[in-house]
Amino acid sequence: MAYRETEKMRQRKAQARNKIIECTWECVAEGGFRSARITRIAGLAGVATGTIYRHFESREDLFAEIFRLATQREVDKVAEALSVPGNAVERLDGALRKFAQRALKGPMKAWALIAEPVDPKVEQERLVYRKAYASLFEKAIQDGIAEGSLSEQNARLSSTCLVGAISESLVGPLSPTQTNTTPGNDNNQDELVNAIVCFCIRGLTDSRS
Structure with a gap:
């Protein structure tokens, strides 16, 4: 049997x-x-x-699964922030702000997901989810162009730039070796988040076709 x-x-x-x-x-x-x-x-x-x-099958497969599950939660949070009422600029501001705030709230987790050197299988997943973030931002940018809150621009390229800018700007503050900021200092974190979001939004609203 x-x-x-x-x-x-x-x-x-x-x-x-x-x-x-x-x-x-x-x-x-x-x-x-x-x-x-x-x-x-x-x-x-x-x-x-x-x-x-x-x-x-391997340690790398386990880590890739962990990365997928953890990053999907963050992608869902960005999608949630982009789904609220408001024009595209307001929604993008809120989504970028949430991304940065959540990262700074859990710096080690965010470092692992955004910048920690990892095995090739995990790095491949990282690229997949960077594309997922970019797709969400691209749709919001297209909405902004259609409604007139954003000037005509290459939405796909702009969305990729957004992902790169916010991720790269958080690498230093999230790094376990960072000593220039005081952990848990809300004022410093608010200033950092505001600076990052301001830069990203200006890049979108000041773009030239």
Whole structure:
């Protein structure tokens, strides 16, 4: 008789997989991908290291899955901010502001997602999600051109520039080696967010066709 997996066994496997994912993200949130050791993840999840490799073919596959899940949450937040009432400039301002504020609120998590040196599989996912952000911004820019709140411009190129500008501007402040800013200083963070958003919005509104 052929082996058939029971529903209870499937649920147990799913629970173990979810626990591994949860504990991996906990490690990444504390110290980035480089601190997420398989032995530590297994210990936190209460499983053997071999169990992890039954769910994920490699460490890189596990990290790529973690990256996908974590980044999708951030993409969803940007999409949510872009869906509120208002003209395109107001919505883009709110979305860029939310992106920067969330990054600064969880600097280690944001560093891991935005700039930490990672394995090729994770870097590939990073490129996928940069495109996802750009697609959201491109649609908002197109809306702004149509409604007249933004001048005629290459919406695709402008959206790519937005992603690059806001990501690059956060690399220094998010870096674990950064010592020029005081962690938790809300005034410094507000000033930084305002400067980043102002630069991005000016780039869009002052563009020339």
